[in-house]
Amino acid sequence: MRIPFQRSLLVAVIASTTLLQACSDNSEDATKEAAAPAANAPAATDHSNHMNTDDSAEKPAATGITRSPAPEGAAAEIVSPANGATVSSPVKVVFGLEGMDVAPAGNEQDNSGHHHLLIDLETLPDMGMPLPANDQVIHFGKGQTETELELEPGTHTLQLLLGDYRHVPHEPPVMSEKITITVE
């Protein structure tokens, strides 16, 4: 249990090359399981498909991942509920994305990505590696643009963060304002 996360990630990655496809086909839960291995697209491949400039190599992650560039003006937003809204569970959350396309995880396509919903997350995840998958970081690897959330009564925060085909946030990251809602 003390294996460093990055090392275990690499091992998982080496062991699985087919999960990229699985990630895009399976249910949300399956996507979570596949999230880490799917991150694996080799940096070399990624590099060849993007502008090979000093800029793209400017912020190498600890894992050697080169982040996908986001076009200027790209923006994610939570269309609904509104910030400050009082709602009842289940809460329908509608995702919005401007200036980029929604694409399923595993589909390498310029200027695209899939949504991740950050629930009650106080500290943003590491942007230099695939996003974790857990109760507070929900992947929508099938390209979903809305969801229904079961939330306990009380206040909650929601924020969208786009990830590329490997679940890695773009450079710069495309994320929404963090909203606060009250669940009755």
Ligand SMILES: [Cu+2]
């Ligand atoms: Cu993801």
